[in-house]
Amino acid sequence: MAGAVVKIQDDELKALCSRLNEMALSPDERESLLASIGDEIMTQTKDRLAEKKTPDGDGWADIADSTKAYYRKKFGTENPGNGILWRQGGLMDSLAHEEDSWRVIAGATKIYAAVHQLGWRQRSIAARPYLGLGDDDKAEIAAMINLRLEEKTGAKS
Incomplete structure (x- = not known):
């Protein structure tokens, strides 16, 4: 996947994934869970774009006067379209995720996706992070994993 991808290494999510691995999920079960997580990350990211906020809930920098x-x-x-990072919807439309039975990768495939995520100092373009997981996002994903654990074991975790 070209464009912008943010790698998330979170100890809480890793611990939950470790518990899932101990349960010997089949490749199909793991891939199904990861596809669901990828869908959730896409929903979270689209919400962030609409709300003009970072994964941590901070607002983005305004558009430069120039x-x-x-x-x-x-x-x-001054701002055609639906707001910052959403003039024609190309960035939103390029959001995608891929999964196999071991990982999920989520990001944006537009060539300019990384510029908006990270900024570009030479062109005075402010970073407006939209990819990544905030605490609320992680909690939602952890809840998805816990639900899968409960379904698999029949017990609440």
């Missing part, structure tokens, strides 16, 4: 001037000249408005 960009607003360019937009006024070209489009007749």
Whole structure:
């Protein structure tokens, strides 16, 4: 997957995944769980784009005055489309996830995805992180994993 991908290494999620591995899930069961997690990450990321927030819930930097001037000249408005990072929906449409029986990779496939995620100092483009997992995101994914554990063992964890 080209574009922007953020690697998440979280001890709490790793511990839950370790418990799942001990339960000897079949490859199909693991892949199904990871596909569900990938879907959840995509939902979380789309929500963040709509809310104009980072994974931690902070708001993004406003559009630069020079960009607003360019937009006024070209489009007749300071911010065409639906807001920051969402002029025509290309970034949103490029969000994707892939999974196999051992991992899920989630990111955006547009070539400019990394610029928006990380910023670009030479062009004065502020970082506006949209990929990643905040505490609430991790809690939702942990709940998904715990539910799968409960379904598999028949006991609450």
